[in-house]
Amino acid sequence: MxxxxxxxxxxxxxxxxxxxxxxxxxxxxxxxxxxxAIVSADGDGDRPLLMDGNGRFVSGDVLGLLTAYFLKAxxxxxxxxxxxxxxxxxxFHKVLRTRVGSPFVIAGMNEARRLGYSRIVGFExxxxxxxxxxxxxxxxxxxxxxTRDAVLPLLAVLALAVSHRQSxxxxxxxxxxxxxxxxxxxxxxxxxSTALLARLAEDPAFAEAYFAPVGTLAELSTVDGMRxxxxxxxxxxxxxxxxxPELRCYVEADTRRGAEDLLRWGLATAAHHIRVHxx
Numbered sequence: 001m002x003x004x005x006x007x008x009x010x011x012x013x014x015x016x017x018x019x020x021x022x023x024x025x026x027x028x029x030x031x032x033x034x035x036x037a038i039v040s041a042d043g044d045g046d047r048p049l050l051m052d053g054n055g056r057f058v059s060g061d062v063l064g065l066l067t068a069y070f071l072k073a074x075x076x077x078x079x080x081x082x083x084x085x086x087x088x089x090x091x092f093h094k095v096l097r098t099r100v101g102s103p104f105v106i107a108g109m110n111e112a113r114r115l116g117y118s119r120i121v122g123f124e125x126x127x128x129x130x131x132x133x134x135x136x137x138x139x140x141x142x143x144x145x146x147t148r149d150a151v152l153p154l155l156a157v158l159a160l161a162v163s164h165r166q167s168x169x170x171x172x173x174x175x176x177x178x179x180x181x182x183x184x185x186x187x188x189x190x191x192x193s194t195a196l197l198a199r200l201a202e203d204p205a206f207a208e209a210y211f212a213p214v215g216t217l218a219e220l221s222t223v224d225g226m227r228x229x230x231x232x233x234x235x236x237x238x239x240x241x242x243x244x245p246e247l248r249c250y251v252e253a254d255t256r257r258g259a260e261d262l263l264r265w266g267l268a269t270a271a272h273h274i275r276v277h278x279x
Contacts, residue, residue, distance in 0.1 A: 004029050010043040027055035037158065037168050041150035048127040048150035050157060052169040058157070061086070061180070062172055064123025067156040068092065070163075071135045071142075075117035077108025080223045081125055081182070081237065081250050088176045093117070099224035101242065105130060106146055129153045178233075179259040182250040184241065185271055193240035193247045196273055200226050200238075210273075211236075214265065234258065236266045247274070 005025065026038050030053060038051040050058040061083045068076045068091070075094040078086055079101075087095050096112055098104040105122040109132030112120045120132030128148030135142045145152070161168045200207045201222065211217055211228060214236065219229035225239025225248075237250040249266045253259040 002033055002035070004033075004038075026051050030055055039154045039158075041154075045150050046128045046148035048129075048154050050127075050154055050168070052172065053167055054169045056169065058168065058172055059083075060123070060125045060127030062175065062177065063127040063153040063157055064121075064129055065089065065091075065175065066160055066171065067123065067129050067153040068121035070156040070160040071121055071131075071137065072119055073121040073135075074119045075112035075115070075121075075132075077105050077112060077120070077122040077132065079105065079124060080221055080227055081239075082123075083177055083180055084235070084252060085175055085177045097221070097223050100239070102128070102130070102148060104224075106132075109133075109146075123153070124148065127153055129156075178252050178254060179256045180250065180252045181259045181263045182248065183263060183267055184246040184248045185267060185274065186244075186246050188240075188247045188274060189245050190240055192274055193238075196247070196270065197226050197238060197240070210269065213269075214262065234262060236262060238266070238270060 029035060029038060030051070036053045040049040041047060042049075048060070048063055050063060052058055064078065064082070065086055069089070073092055075096065076086065076092050077096045077098055079099065080097045081100055094112060094115065094117055096108040098108040102124065105124060109120050109122045109130065113132060118133055119135055122130040122132055128150065129152050130148060131142060131145040133144055157168060157171070161171045164171060200210065208217065211230070215230040215232055215234065217228055218231045221227040225237060227235060227237035229235045233254065235252040239248050240246070241248055247270055249263060249270065251259050251262040251266055253262055
């Protein structure tokens, strides 16, 4: 291990939105020191950061998914905003989709326990990982961990790469991940977000016309907001922010370009209807 850029002061770090100041030196360090990976965390150690040897960040949903696989989880609890690869891998007997937030993930893990599952892992888009049960890996015994941790997913993914005799980059490349993007419309009062989501939920004709430019609706989840899946597998998910006057939009598609186009459309269409609502 090589220690680089260490700070004894608290450094705020959003592992879901890394800025250029954080990103800039990392690829240089990989080339200079011939590194296989770079690991770090946010200031209070509950959000992991992992960059592979090719200079690409490993997203939080990938970290959580691989950690649960390494721990041989039979059930996972994760927010509805996570990548659909959680189901598509077929690694787990049970996937419980929850509302956004650690308390809901913990409730999902408790539900998995009530359903009789014995190796339970929870994880969030920021990479924070929780254990809903004891887990044994070889001679190592891990106690239940009902709070987000950054060290566990970093160690688990590195150990998984070693056990598979692969680089972290190749390990990630083998997953059936789809491209996910998200953004938000700011300064939207909760009542306005609620009104739009309620109309989508209660008026099928309005919802069909609303999404007609995207495709044919195939599935709807109302776990947290409104998450629509289309017949081509793409998804668009609207939810009001729990801590700010914002309407959030999450999309998933087969290609990066497809996700960018869908997100742009989702934000513009919602903004139009919000303007109409406000008169």
